[in-house]
Amino acid sequence: MKYFIRYGEIGVKSRKVRRKFEKKLMKNIMTGLECKFSNDNGRIILSTEKEDKTVREVLDRIFGIVSYSRIYETVTDNEKIAEVIKTVLPELIKEEKFNPEYQTFAVKCRRVGEHDFSSQEMAAYVGSVVIELTDAKVNLSNPDFTVYVEVRDEKTFLYFEKIRGLGGLPVGSQGRVVCLISGGIDSPVAAFQMLKRGCSITLLHCDNYPYGEATVEKVLKNAENLRRYSLGEEVKVYSIKYGKYLEHVMKEAPPRMTCVLCKSGMYQSAEILAINEKANAIVDGSSIGQVASQTLNNIEASRYHCRMPIFSPLISLDKLEIESIARKIGTYEVSIIPDGGCKAVPKYPETHADLELTKNVIEEINQRKILEEVTKSIQRIDV
């Protein structure tokens, strides 16, 4: 079986960058699917012995693919082209991808090379074959179904579907980020969004035990979900015994500051891991105003002591939009499993942290020292 693989943005980059990206894209696909590649003018042709269903299941999880099509290759010869249509079309009708009784069709023909017919003539011919076979009505401006004919010298490719890919950039083409991941809905989606733009991801889970429980299993399950979209790039999961830091904070700092200091410590722990992992940014699931702690004041105060960039790809998304992505990628069902929540949250958490005051408290509780201690507990939990 053969497929056209179309990629978007990486096409507009310099020749050198394009080659590198194409290579990474192909490598990522090959991690999930036994296949071979050839290149045809900025389009990748994938060949495989695997079933169509298997192929789609993999291609639907590969960032960098804008669209793909199962193609039928034949020689540039009217008889042969008609033969392909006569074989394939009944199958597609059976699969309910085209219902000639109710639906209209069009033929789109592109041609490269010297031939004794024009693209229009080829389209008209293919159209006549379809009509003969199905009696379907033509609609050139807004067809329900399209037969694509690409004539390239002696070869002709036919395809009948353009399946939309995930878009984005090939995972592993853009360097590494450390994503904070909790048992909640947002953080796995944030990590997914970074995969989308080609980043390799390392996950850090802050294990709040004894103030939080049952989140490790959820995190490991969602790491598995994220791995499905990270073919070709390993997704490591680290955990830090964060309860010890929280204990210190709860003992030393004003209760209302617990959440801001918790987040502040998370960013800095992630930064320490990021340096070790040669990552260049931290990622979290913040969305402004979603919960009491996600005010601009709190975000500012909790990020001040982390010098690495913090990306919050969900910063402008509504909860419903985040949940919709979570459902698509399979993390939602895991995230909503009850885990008891965090028991360190005070009765009245600060919602408008003062930056100067926070800086003072951070100094008073000797945050850096306790973090140095606690971050020693960072270790892989997925091996």
Next chain:
Amino acid sequence: MKYFIRYGEIGVKSRKVRRKFEKKLMKNIMTGLECKFSNDNGRIILSTEKEDKTVREVLDRIFGIVSYSRIYETVTDNEKIAEVIKTVLPELIKEEKFNPEYQTFAVKCRRVGEHDFSSQEMAAYVGSVVIELTDAKVNLSNPDFTVYVEVRDEKTFLYFEKIRGLGGLPVGSQGRVVCLISGGIDSPVAAFQMLKRGCSITLLHCDNYPYGEATVEKVLKNAENLRRYSLGEEVKVYSIKYGKYLEHVMKEAPPRMTCVLCKSGMYQSAEILAINEKANAIVDGSSIGQVASQTLNNIEASRYHCRMPIFSPLISLDKLEIESIARKIGTYEVSIIPDGGCKAVPKYPETHADLELTKNVIEEINQRKILEEVTKSIQRIDV
């Protein structure tokens, strides 16, 4: 005319926060539309003398609205309810919102209070009125058209459409951010995304003259486009004479570093403005890997000296997704007007800036001092 205004997330917050948000939402609507409000169990009812078209044009630009419906109020009486349907339905059919020849319908009834009929009975009655009038077919599971009947004691509200709003949070409910805005496609979209989550925005344009030209007009036009979505909150536009900073950079620093140092200076200029404007974050249009300068290394190096949070709501979006938002909000057409681009860009810009090296260069060129000088030129350009 009356409308139900439905809001989403702000409904789940505490009573106090909800009240504040509702008030802001109503204030924002009133800035664009002469109207009055009453509150009906977590739903706002808007009353106005204005035309339906005018009302929709305003409500479609108000963040915080999940959906809205034009409602027809009458008394809870079969005759009166039938009268409303007999008046309104023919109008809707004329407007092609319902085609009873081809389309199916359903009635959904909700009821509050004591009545001598059930919700089902009322739905059946209203259904019979519609059938008598149009001969349309009923389809309860997947109707093309729905008649909503809400019976509340002696009052009954009828509506026939749920129009989707922009979602998000009321602008002005979440504090202020300073958005860097250029003549390009991305930055106005980034600012729009922050409005969506309820932030008030202040725009800062870095005027690169003599290395860039003709961008000021574009920025002012796009500020106008953004204002359409910021009813109730002023959008100030500042400009900084940034060419002087670039001149210094080009004279003192290695040519390949120009773009990283340019971005670094922009963030710090925005930070200085943000402090004056009592804003708590900087916003830009970064999207990983979109152009040569948006690598993780460059982002890290250019952000290091800015201590305020930098939000990049487009960080995980593809160019096509960004363009699609730009088209919807009207900024695309302005952004694509040719402006000659930036003439300070070197032949070989750095694509993987080294953080330590960048820190050294920043010190050597005395960046802070020149920025202190240049930021004195920051001034409003929209008054």
